[in-house]
Amino acid sequence: MYKKKIAIVGGGLAGVYAAYRLDQAGIEFDLFEARNRLGGRILSTETGLDLGPTWFWPDVQPRMSEIVTQLGLVAFAQHEYGDALLERGFGQVSRRQGYRSGNTTMRIEGGTTRLISTLSASLPANRIHLGTEVVAANLDENGVALRLGANHSELHSYSHIWLAIPPRLTQRIAFDPALSEHCVSRLYSVPTWMAAHAKYVARYSHPFWREQGLSGDAFSSTGPLGEIHDASNGETSALFGFFAISALQRGRFGDAELRNHCREQLNRLFGDEAGNPLEDWIQDWAAEQFTASADDQTPPRWHGLYDLTNVIDNTWDDRLVLIGSEAGGEYGGYMEGALLAVDVALSRVQEPRPAPI
Ligand SMILES: Cc1cc2nc3c(=O)[nH]c(=O)nc-3n(C[C@H](O)[C@H](O)[C@H](O)COP(=O)(O)OP(=O)(O)OC[C@H]3O[C@@H](n4cnc5c(N)ncnc54)[C@H](O)[C@@H]3O)c2cc1C
Missing domain, CATH: 3.90.660.10 (Polyamine Oxidase; Chain A, domain 2)
Known part of the structure; x- marks a missing residue:
């Protein structure tokens, strides 16, 4: 049995909502955000x-109407x-x-930033790390170790890593073991909505x-x-x-x-x-380097299908989970998609793991 401790990479809506839900569920987490503010694409x-x-x-x-009501925001x-x-x-x-x-x-x-400020208001401040880019993730028998960019030399260990970033920005993170070519090309094929x-x-x-x-x-x-x-x-x-x-x-x-x-x-x-x-x-x-990749300089011609089901390689098993809005299936790219992707990740991490045979 291992202790659950989740590293959330990215502090946009997906990352902040994930932190909020994990905190409510009593599951330990750290949230790493490259910018010096929370919100990502949400900015007012x-x-x-x-x-x-x-x-x-x-x-x-x-989900959007539910969270707005739940947080006491006015629509x-x-x-x-x-x-x-x-x-x-x-x-x-x-x-x-x-x-x-x-x-x-x-x-x-x-x-819209009210969503971010209200969700993050109750979070433990020492679990939110602003100005902290995740540059590498290594998987071994003990879990996932993260390396943080600039001025951070130490490694941090977690049971899971939840990527709350646009799929194309995974190219900025060095994964060991490396993600397969198939996985990488599927991640790159998903445009960052509105980037x-x-x-x-x-x-x-x-x-x-x-x-x-x-x-x-x-x-x-x-x-x-x-x-x-x-x-x-x-x-x-x-x-x-x-x-x-x-x-x-x-x-x-x-x-x-x-x-x-x-x-x-x-x-x-x-x-x-x-x-x-x-x-x-x-x-x-x-x-914005933490929103758009080189491939996002031209918009997609239409809002395509955001299907990232089973995209992560078996080596990483369920340790690496995509929770950004682009992983939101039918709502992919929208704020609703971020909430959906987090709900799915949370239900999986709360499932009891089968006992070893
Ligand atoms: C102009 C515009 C208009 C839009 N209009 C609408 C709308 O009306 N309705 C709607 O539903 N959606 C709209 N969207 C889309 C909406 O903004 C997104 O769906 C949503 O905000 C994405 O949230 P996210 O948390 O998944 O990703 P993001 O908000 O992109 O957050 C990702 C975060 O990860 C951080 N990050 C990236 N790499 C790293 C790293 N290696 N280490 C640490 N941190 C990292 C980034 O700094 C960022 O804060 C719009 C977007 C834009 C840009």
Whole structure:
């Protein structure tokens, strides 16, 4: 019989939710996070504006609604009332009757980071290791030993390692024994959802577009933003857009030039006020080494199948488990997928091991 002690690699939603569930179950863990903050792809401004994920769909994502309710967070519907704008050519803006999406699209008051701050609030601080990249994992008869990057020379031993990172980032970790070629190629074949994307968010004193009967939704073939929505959260009024130009093109513009292009576009669409935000942000996920790999600079053409069942080699048996959102099966890539993958891992680790014959 061995003592269960889990190493969680990655402190995004999957890692933090795993720590929360393990803590509740009384199972020992350490969480290692390469960045100096928790949340991973979940990131909001101090004013609660989301620079990463913002939506969940309770009609089809039961775990997200359950955890939001359980944590006492307040959910509200995405503002969709009013007309949408279409920009077909430079400055050729037309107005279309808005439509409401079939499933109710919900958001979290105060920003999606509330999920992370609330889940992590009760965790033992000495079990959370920020600024700590895991660079190697060795499996032997005693369990799994981890080697940590920069300034950490010691090895740490665990019964299991739960990888709460995008599958493609496993290439940054040296596994001994090495993962088979088949396993590695399956891991690399899974794109990191939204990693190729960037968001522009602009804050205003009030939601002036609503006063004009506009929803804040806009779709443009001109760019730089391809799809724009109302991003207001509580008292904070804002618009956000996804860039339609590639990571390579974004890199060629400097931050200031890119920002100016976004302001000009919002001006063309929503008028002068929109071109003069109180504050604005650009968050480019493709430029983040702990989110996007070289293969994630171009987005996949569609949201493909995220099937990572039985991907890990027999040598590692059940000692190495994928729990990031990309391992979330039918919900792969979404926050719901991260919760599902953790629930599955937890149910397995809690199963009694068969007695040796
Ligand atoms: C712009 C954008 C919009 C999105 N919109 C939505 C949405 O509306 N709804 C939705 O459901 N989903 C959306 N998503 C997807 C959602 O963000 C992800 O599904 C979810 O946040 C992933 O959580 P995760 O914990 O699996 O991975 P991540 O959040 O990527 O966390 C992985 C963590 O591991 C760390 N890490 C990586 N390598 C190592 C290492 N070797 N050692 C230690 N730490 C390491 C990273 O720093 C990171 O913190 C969006 C994503 C983006 C970028």
